[in-house]
Amino acid sequence: xxxxxxxIGRDTEITVVMNRLLNAKPxxxxxxxCSDAEAISILENQEVDLILLGNGIDSDAEEILKKNILSIxxxxxxxxxxxxxxxxxYGEIMTALG
Amino acid sequence: xxxxxLHKENTRGHANHGWxxxxxxxxxxxxxxxxxxxxxxxxxxxxxxxxxxxxxGAHPHDNMEIITIPLAGAIAHKDSMGNSAVIxxxxxxxxxxxxGVSHSEFNALEDVQLNLxxxxxxxxxxxxxxxxxxxxxxxxxxxxxxxxxLSPNAEDDNVWIHQDAWFSLGKFDEGFETAYKIKKAGxxxxxxVISGEVTIDGQTLSKRDAIGIWDTESISFxxxxxxxxxxxxxIPMELN
Numbered sequence: 001x002x003x004x005x006x007x008i009g010r011d012t013e014i015t016v017v018m019n020r021l022l023n024a025k026p027x028x029x030x031x032x033x034c035s036d037a038e039a040i041s042i043l044e045n046q047e048v049d050l051i052l053l054g055n056g057i058d059s060d061a062e063e064i065l066k067k068n069i070l071s072i073x074x075x076x077x078x079x080x081x082x083x084x085x086x087x088x089x090y091g092e093i094m095t096a097l098g
Numbered sequence: 099x100x101x102x103x104l105h106k107e108n109t110r111g112h113a114n115h116g117w118x119x120x121x122x123x124x125x126x127x128x129x130x131x132x133x134x135x136x137x138x139x140x141x142x143x144x145x146x147x148x149x150x151x152x153x154x155g156a157h158p159h160d161n162m163e164i165i166t167i168p169l170a171g172a173i174a175h176k177d178s179m180g181n182s183a184v185i186x187x188x189x190x191x192x193x194x195x196x197x198g199v200s201h202s203e204f205n206a207l208e209d210v211q212l213n214l215x216x217x218x219x220x221x222x223x224x225x226x227x228x229x230x231x232x233x234x235x236x237x238x239x240x241x242x243x244x245x246x247x248l249s250p251n252a253e254d255d256n257v258w259i260h261q262d263a264w265f266s267l268g269k270f271d272e273g274f275e276t277a278y279k280i281k282k283a284g285x286x287x288x289x290x291v292i293s294g295e296v297t298i299d300g301q302t303l304s305k306r307d308a309i310g311i312w313d314t315e316s317i318s319f320x321x322x323x324x325x326x327x328x329x330x331x332x333i334p335m336e337l338n
Contacts, residue, residue: 011198014158055160055198056225082161082220083195087142091125091135 003097004047007032007081008039008065009054014085018054021086028093036065043072050096052081100314102299103137107306110145117152121145123290123308137288137310138335139261142218145306147211153204159195163219163259165248166191166203167267167329169292171212177201181230189234190247192257196226215290215329220337221260222250231257235267244268244278244330264332270296270321278330279316286312286335294326 005028007018015032022030031048033039042048051069053062066078079096082088111122111129122129123143124136135141141162153174166173172186177193178200185191193199205212233256239245244266247256264281280287289298290308297320298309311317312335319328 009160011158011160013200014160014198017158055196058225082141083159083218085157085159087126087218090128091130094130095132095135 002027002029003049003093004029004031005050005052005093006030006039006042006048007052007054008034008036008057009081010034010056011054014055017085018052018081018089021089036061036068039065040068040072043069043076048073048076050093051076051078052092053078054081100299100311100317102301102309102311104301104303105134105308105310107304110306117149119147121306136220136337138286138312138333139220139222139263139337140217140288140331140333141220142216143288143290143308144216146214146216148205148214150205150208150210150212154202156200156202158198158200159193160198161221161224162195163221163261163263164193164195165217165219165257165259165265166193167215167217169213169215171210171214172206173212173214174204174206175201177230179228179230183232185232186234188237189232190257191232192230192248192259194221194226194229194260196221196224196228196260199228215292217331219259219261219263219333222262222334223260226260233257237269240267240269242268242270242274242276244276244328262334266330266332267327268330269325269327270294270319272321272324272326275318275320277316277318278332280314281332282334283315284335285332286310286314287317288331288333289317290329290331292327292329294321295323296321296326296328298328
């Protein structure tokens, strides 16, 4: 069974890299978006296991986004993704998924 | 009462990709150890050996303070901010990834293996404007002395970053003893032995061993071999 992971960032280049990295692992299904509206639309239509908040989301926007995410999928795990690439990704996801 | 954790050289993660022989002090890439995720804000300490002319193509980073210290050889760096530089052994490079930056890193030499330490710290402020700096260090100033090479203060010598962190390098004669006073309350020290053998707070450490110490104001140090070289990272223990 695949783990569905939604990455939300602001930088297109990083988003493309994240999409490649997440979907390189057969056990993960990665969906990567640069806008909060796209993210909300995805959450309204499918179950997500983990959300990675990426670069460029300011703290006010992050608070609103988290609130909106949890109003749609209250059990979804939300973590900060630091680093922008492969170095930390596996460890972060493994830790978050327990 | 002070607390400590020992990270012996042979407990580090290891990945040999042929052109890249990497040792990871903390979980990185495919090395995952839930007990080795970070020490305070120190998230990555990679000890990389890179063959001549080889390296990492353009790849992005965000919201990390990235410090690179070449121990042998030279790195050719290019980034999306327009920086193109060579960093030689004896120099230090910092990059605040902030809102996002892309860079490449290669061994600048064809016939000499590059050995570098790459260190990533969580920043104390997210989404800063990306910045780059590099400095040549006065190598003589670290003889029997912890020479400060990095701090949070732009006006200090050498380089600065977006974190309440102070890095020092020292190279010591056999038998030399000193103490290091932690710069900020709440900080701990992660000491990494680059070469030689030392004791830190009574613990014996050899080449590439490390010790993390916290809940203390200072640490004691003694070189027990000639040319003992140590990197001290004085860093916040709490994630921001």
